[in-house]
Amino acid sequence: MNKDFNIKSLIRPNVAKMQPYSSARDEFKDFNSEMVFLDANENPFETNVNRYPDPQQRHLKSILSKHKNIPTDQILLGNGSDEVLDLIFRAFCEPAKDNIITLPPTYGMYGVLADLNNIENREVLLDADFQLDLDKISSTADTRTKLLFICSPNNPTGNLIALERILKLLKTFHGLVVIDEAYIDFANEESWISKLRKFPNLIVTQTLSKAYGLAGIRLGICYASAEIISVLNKIKPPYNINKLTQETAIEQLQNTERMYREISLLKTEKDTLLKALVEIDFVKKVYPSDANFILLKVDNAERRYTQLLAKGIVVRNRSLQPFCENTLRITIGTPSENKKLIITLKEMQQ
Numbered sequence: 001m002n003k004d005f006n007i008k009s010l011i012r013p014n015v016a017k018m019q020p021y022s023s024a025r026d027e028f029k030d031f032n033s034e035m036v037f038l039d040a041n042e043n044p045f046e047t048n049v050n051r052y053p054d055p056q057q058r059h060l061k062s063i064l065s066k067h068k069n070i071p072t073d074q075i076l077l078g079n080g081s082d083e084v085l086d087l088i089f090r091a092f093c094e095p096a097k098d099n100i101i102t103l104p105p106t107y108g109m110y111g112v113l114a115d116l117n118n119i120e121n122r123e124v125l126l127d128a129d130f131q132l133d134l135d136k137i138s139s140t141a142d143t144r145t146k147l148l149f150i151c152s153p154n155n156p157t158g159n160l161i162a163l164e165r166i167l168k169l170l171k172t173f174h175g176l177v178v179i180d181e182a183y184i185d186f187a188n189e190e191s192w193i194s195k196l197r198k199f200p201n202l203i204v205t206q207t208l209s210k211a212y213g214l215a216g217i218r219l220g221i222c223y224a225s226a227e228i229i230s231v232l233n234k235i236k237p238p239y240n241i242n243k244l245t246q247e248t249a250i251e252q253l254q255n256t257e258r259m260y261r262e263i264s265l266l267k268t269e270k271d272t273l274l275k276a277l278v279e280i281d282f283v284k285k286v287y288p289s290d291a292n293f294i295l296l297k298v299d300n301a302e303r304r305y306t307q308l309l310a311k312g313i314v315v316r317n318r319s320l321q322p323f324c325e326n327t328l329r330i331t332i333g334t335p336s337e338n339k340k341l342i343i344t345l346k347e348m349q350q
Contacts, residue, residue: 004174005201007227010092010146015235023238025052053243056233060246063253064221068193073226076233079240081182081207081220082109087232088178088203088222089117092146100147101140103132105156105321107180110149125322130157130287132165138172146175152192153183156318156329158289160187170199176228178203183291185211185263193223200225210292212252212259217245266292270332276342281349284326293331301326304348311344 008016024040043050061072068075078084093100099120102110106126114121122145124136137148148169152161170177179192181204192204203224209215219241222232252259270289277286277296282304285297295318298304305317305328316329332338 007200007225007231010175011231012090012092012094015091015231018234020234021238023052023055025055026238029054029056029058049243051243052239053241053246055238055240057241057246060241060250060253063250067253067256068191068223070193070196070223071226074196074223074229076222076224076229076236077241078220078222078236080209080218081180081205082113083236083240084205084220084222084232085109085178085180086113086116087236088147088176089113089119091231091235092176093117093119095119098144098146099142100149101137101145102149103137103151105130105154105318105324106149106151107155107182126154126157128323130154130159130323131162132169134165134168137169141173141175143174147178148173148175149178149180151180151182153181153187153289153291155182155291156293156295156316156321156324156327157287158183158291158293158295159287160189160290163189166192170195170202173201176201176203178205180205182207182210183293185259186266186292187290189290196223196225200227203228208249208252211263212249213262214248214252217248219245219249265335266332269335269338270294273330273332273338273342276345280345283345293329295324295327295329297325297327299326301328304328307348308341308344313341313344 028039037051040052042052057077060077061075064075065072076084078087095118099122100114101122101124103126104123111121122140124133124140127133150161150166153159154161179202181191184191184206192202196202196204203222206221208217208219273294274286277283282299283296284299287295289295301317301319305315308315318324318327318329
């Protein structure tokens with residue numbers, strides 16, 4: 001545990017003093033009662049969406065609480081993980097004064113949100129194995145460093161960040177350590193959620209976009225201490241998660257058997273694809289992956305990307321990322337999609 005950590009010292013002063021907006025549905029919370037609702041200036045005629053949604057998503061959070069074995073007051077939901085990340089910036093980073101640390105190659109939205117919020121982004125490159133360089137992180141941080149973003153499994157490289165290195169950071173870093181676990185459901189390691197009680201400076205973000213197959217509903221999840229969640233709740237929009245999103249998420253979370261079958265199938269398909277990729281002569285290196293995608297180095301990424309596109313296959317050229325020259329990131333598709341990819345890659349050798 002980081003004994004020097006003090007959450008109050010990190011909160012922006014104006015956020016600490018502000019009073020959150022109280023909506024009509026914050027004041028009257030019994031949504032299931034047979035009442036005449038004349039409090040929120042809604043259209044009274046039933047359309048299934050004529051009423052405002054629960055601003056605290058209580059039913060959905062109760063299901064997540066059981067799934068993750070974490071109290072509901074340690075859960076915040078966002079309009080995708082990007083809203084969650086933006087709320088973290090706005091709650092703890094003072095524009096034009098504070099800074100954050102990101103670890104390229106990594107998810108690009110951390111840097112975008114830093115720019116949006118006028119926060120200095122201090123980049124510390126991962127090492128040659130795509131792992132944390134603890135000495136450089138330590139020398140880069142100062143008293144104005146509020147956040148450190150770790151994507152694990154990392155995007156675009158696909159690997160988990162070593163547990164022991166993250167533990168060292170959590171024990172010594174004076175700001176908040178945000179671990180982005182968008183792809184954790186595809187990994188064989190447990191989530192960092194299990195360590196929230198031990199580390200009050202830890203924030204874990206997850207999503208229903210990947211393993212749960214719900215990218216279109218935009219639902220991101222933040223797990224942290226009750227104190228951190230309380231701060232984020234103060235500044236979130238009152239109705240940031242719409243009714244249809246809540247209902248779809250609840251339905252999917254109540255029937256996770258399909259998700260687990262799909263994860264198992266995707267892992268099998270990934271193994272099949274990995275074996276096929278090493279037989280392709282223009283594939284120079286295939287990186288280990290704990291996610292639902294594979295990063296590979298090829299002879300000419302732009303050429304191979306264009307060839308695949310001409311065959312109706314869209315992948316991602318990640319060559320502009322540090323240490324990722326001439327790399328393509330390929331998501332694991334359905335068995336038929338993966339078969340088409342393998343056949344196309346073999347034809348491209350000719």
